[in-house]
């Protein structure tokens with residue numbers, strides 16, 4: 001049996017950051033990871049460049065049954081703290097758009113530094129730790145952890161095993177299982193930041209355009225990409241976080257443009273031109289053709305044949321295109337899991353469970369899920385930091 005002050009399950013973003021924070025305070029920390037190496041999702045993040053935070057990170061950038069829960073941890077560790085941490089390690093970064101910060105040298109730079117500083121602080125990482133089981137014992141080492149890498153015990157246990165998406169990068173439901181084992185509620189989970197399935201758009205695959213998208217009271221302006229299965233791109237991924245199955249999504253394919261007025265102007269100036277020509281001034285030909293073939297407007301030879309009301313109807317099909325996605329592409333394509341360990345069970349300041357002293361849940365395993373744009377990694381750093389600075393021995 002190996003004794004520690006703190007055991008952490010999962011050597012991902014939140015687990016490694018928590019380990020570092022606690023070890024720098026003098027705690028003896030052990031991290032158990034079932035993959036052969038730590039931080040696979042950090043490496044894959046941002047297409048290998050790690051969109052590691054955002055210039056502005058606020059609770060409203062997250063979905064949770066308790067929209068206020070994230071506030072405390074985010075206030076303890078705002079983006080500028082992580083930027084200082086990168087600066088100390090000489091890691092350069094840049095803003096891509098909308099405040100999204102990426103590593104110049106790729107995500108490996110962040111992971112390498114995390115591992116290096118953890119080792120320096122004395123953290124022991126046990127990789128290939130399969131079959132983890134946790135049992136409650138008596139004080140002082142309340143938590144006993146058995147695994148293929150040996151048996152461990154500590155007065156504090158942090159569960160940082162992440163969400164359910166991308167099993168190939170190490171995802172498992174261990175965190176949710178442990179929460180249930182300890183009598184904690186787990187909210188409904190679903191894939192998020194994920195493409196929508198919407199049949200019928202294969203001819204448009206590859207077309208990308210800036211849109212405004214609305215679902216369930218939230219709206220986003222970003223790019224939409226038509227795919228063979230349906231819709232993707234940052235606008236869709238963001239909307240997927242707030243979308244619920246069966247609910248409608250509305251897309252403005254020409255944001256900032258009153259198409260009804262423009263069509264009227266075009267009719268006045270070019271009465272003998274076709275509606276297809278008019279729409280193709282602003283939209284890709286393949287898209288206009290598909291909309292036309294779908295019977296979105298009557299086929300007429302020229303613009304002068306359309307009444308003002310008919311043109312307004314055509315414009316509405318473009319400015320307010322609404323549909324109900326058939327579903328999403330699921331955990332295999334989702335960047336994150338929406339839902340998780342209920343925030344009702346946790347202190348928002350320390351992430352410790354209210355029912356079990358010394359038991360913490362951090363990162364994506366909790367019902368706090370961020371938008372696309374660096375928010376999920378920032379939540380991992382901030383929740384790991386909040387727990388790491390609070391854990392006592």
Ligand SMILES: Cc1cc2nc3c(=O)[nH]c(=O)nc-3n(C[C@H](O)[C@H](O)[C@H](O)COP(=O)(O)OP(=O)(O)OC[C@H]3O[C@@H](n4cnc5c(N)ncnc54)[C@H](O)[C@@H]3O)c2cc1C
Nearest residue numbers: 010012013014034045046051162170174363364374376377
């Ligand atoms: C392809 C992809 C790209 C992404 N890009 C971005 C991005 O650019 N910006 C952003 O903010 N977010 C991004 N995310 C999301 C982000 O990576 C996660 O939200 C974040 O890593 C969560 O941190 P975590 O510590 O909670 O979980 P993770 O980083 O997933 O770490 C969990 C760790 O626990 C380990 N583990 C799981 N089960 C077990 C078990 N049974 N036993 C032992 N160990 C276990 C895992 O192997 C893993 O190492 C991306 C996600 C994916 C999949």
